[in-house]
Amino acid sequence: MNKKTKRKGLSVRTVVAIGIGTAILFLLKRWVSIPTFFPNTSIDTSYGFLGFFAVLFGPTAAFIIGFAGHALNDATQFGSPWWSWVFTTGLIGLAIGLLKNYLDIESGQFGRRKIAIYNVIQVVINFIGWAIVAPILDMIIYSEPATKVFVQGIIASISNSISTGVIGTILLVAYAKSRTQKGSLVHEDAGSQRTLKAPSQSAQEATVDTVINFENVSFQYDSQAEPTLYDINLKIKRGEKVLIVGPSGSGKSTLGNLINGLIPHAISGTLTGKVTVAGVDVNHANLFDLSLHVGTVLQDPDTQFVSLTAAEDIAFALENDAVNNVSMKTKVKEWAAKLDLEQQLMQNPQTLSGGQKQRNAMAGVLIDEGEILLFDEPLAALDPAAGEQAMALINELHQQLGMTVVMIEHRIEDVLTQPVDRIIVMSNGRIVADAHPEDILQTTIFKEVGLREPLYIEALKAAQVPLASVKDLSDMAKINSPSLGERLQAWQTHTTVTPDKSNGLPLLTLENINFKYTNGPQIFKNFSLAINQGEMVALVGKNGVGKTTLSQLITGFVSPNAGTIKFNGIDLATLSVKERADKIGYVMQDPNHMISKIMIRDEVALGLELRGIKSAEITRRVDEVLKICGLYAFRNWPISALSFGQKKRVTIASILVLKPQMIILDEPTAGQDWAHYTEMMQFLKHLNATTGVTLIFVTHDMHLMLEYANRTIALGSGGILVDDTPAAILANEQVVAEASLAQTSLYKLAQRFKLDPVNFTEQVIKYEMRGQNE
């Protein structure tokens, strides 16, 4: 935490910790307690959590979390808080919180001795709290007899001490481990320093028109062993629309955080050089003043959306500026109208679509009327159609309001559906190219740094169209050159596509499935589907149409109301979740939700250990899988030191080790740049070819579907919309609209030059895949 953000009162981080902590405590109290052999008592896991948060965030936070979480739980369960226990929980949090400085948890520098002492103290605190304070309060408030309350209190003190002792200690040890080892490790790709051609800097003098200016900027995070940015020089003019691209780890997000001031004000590190934004020196300004100039739309809409309703979230900045209620409401109304959110104003975030959440986030920063709008991966959380709409909206706002727009993305093709003025390419912490899209597209720089070129460029290269002769290269709607159409046509006719349908036997069959969540709408009605052995299937469709539900029906996380699901002829209803997992693996979208161990090896071995397999066998299988997944070199690393993509591979490894016959992957490529994406998908494809494992991808990624699936199932509100080859589905405009997909640039190109879009797409993809395999 930087000194500058520490003000009187609680820090913002503590405020958020109290909020999230209260939510977690409430949840654990409500659903996660383990009954013991004593009647009416249970080991309440919330106390273990409270003990951990207390030493992490201090006594004040822990008191409020304990008090508010417990009161909320009682109020929703019994109608009214049981005051004596509510107070006791708060006081126990407070008391354990006083150990914060003793343990010095931030540094992670505490050993077994300190933890042992912590445990003794927490037992004493729990005893005093439950066996003395709570009974006395019970006697005062409810006039209950002493014998009853003290016996009850002693039982509670025992079970809650166990909870804090066991769970709290495990959490503490894990936290310490992840802290101490984080800084000492370097990411795998940080070391390799490729030399690329010098940036084609459009050398301009700093003028009044420059709104963002980087002069010789380098930055190193405190937690990293090497700098993330090296000697950055960059000027962005007022009113420009700039796209910053780069593979993950290239420093593009760091660059964004320097523009909005999160670095150095909220994230600490060593900054050299000078960053000026809207005439303000970022290093000396404060975060709040900067935020008036730069509006930031973060990648994850659920962290940006901090209020209970859409209207409040739009008003959030104004509330913090203490704007009066009347003008606040007028302004919210005005921006809601501009961004087409008027109908959603009173809705909560859980009921908004991804696109609506993003528009809401935009309204929430546009309301400041700053001059710079910064987007961190605006496409990451959206389905293809919503992504296309978002790009159009950003373009419209840019033109109407004349703001400077900076977008950080790695999906170049999708961003280029709208014009941008400049593309800045980053790699290994340096700017390796900075030029107009037309000029950049002429080069091979994207591929060199590990990014995907737009598919239509790929097509032109395949047809050996000299790019230098092409006009409007960055605009698919206008792109042209002498005889471009003929060349493409000629190329298309001399290559033929051989259909590669797998003719395996049905492995998984769903018959007449009906499903509906309690209090929810009917999701599946008489739904039938067969997946064959060895297929690679893409499951696509609008958010909320039931893609995840379908995966969960197959894995047994939810059960159908009617119908049967068979796997290899076995009725899955007869198997438990655990037994199904031996046959069908499920890789969740967010690897952080799956990982429960500290070290990579332990994480991968976990499933085998729980299945009681001998340790020699475990070692052999784990080593084998780690090698397949390219993780063997990191086998003894803590998982916290890995990048998002590497974590994802760990989760795939931990599923693969169980040798399932089918794997369902939820958005396997989300958040991964092209190099990592290709690596991962080639790996899965190889796995499919060699072991015959059947793969189902739940995805929004049209490239993934085109390149790796041999069959696509598009779900609609009435069940399966179409079940066909990927290219054929993208050529069907009605399906594209209904499933909220987006046409690729190839389709648009094919249409303009009157080529058969299905055939053309398949050919370009084949060409591209050949390039990858070589």
Next chain:
Amino acid sequence: MNNQLFGYDPQDTWLHRLGGATKLLAFIGLSIITMASYDTRFIVVVMMLTLVVFKQAKIKWQQISLVVKVILIFSLLNLITVYIFAPEYGVHIYGTRHLILGNHGYFTLTQEQLFYELNLALKYIVTVPLALIFLITTNPSEFAASLNRLGISYRISYAIALALRYIPDVQATYGQISLAQQARGYELSKKAKLSVRLKGVTQILMPLIFSSLERIDTISQAMELRRFGRNKKRTWYMDHKLSQIDYLALLVVIIVILIGIALFRFNGGRFFNPFKV
């Protein structure tokens, strides 16, 4: 706007129009006085009063049926344990002994004990209608604003709003994690031994809590980027200005509290004793 968990039901009764701060104050004030007083007559009158108000909030039975069942079972269990541990506690409090059943053994039944346990039962349930009125008629968005209005710092008030905002998200994450861990082979059902379940639960808590730590960092950054914590004061979109009806309601609550306090003097203590001749 409907926050399922809190049970808020947007309607248009005078109770819904009442400010959240007013309702919170009324709830806390009446809770304290009914907790403090052991005057059966007073508690019964307050309860009748809250039931009349409760009827006006137009709350449907199905909204509260579960809560009412839980509180009844909970109260009954407590009353039984109190009797088991101290069957003569009423005699101890009221100083007389009117025997109904039993004579020599540990378990006797006296009028005093019955009367004491009746009082206890009343105490368990007297605040329930009040709490339900508060939960069902108060917009959760306004709740934080009203805490702030009552003088609690806006940071803490907003922390509570954040808790309400993120409870559904945390719950969804928890559900996902729990299923994923079960798929990997953790047994969490009642079939497993206590130690096995404790271990399994810890394995679910790890990803939940560690991903929450990351979340705390990004959310606080998102809030700072929109200037949360900049000023000493903050305004609220959902703020509710106190009107005449609020002041009137508060006046009634104050009168009730004053009567309660007056009864302490009249009874010479917390207890109303009908056995004293």
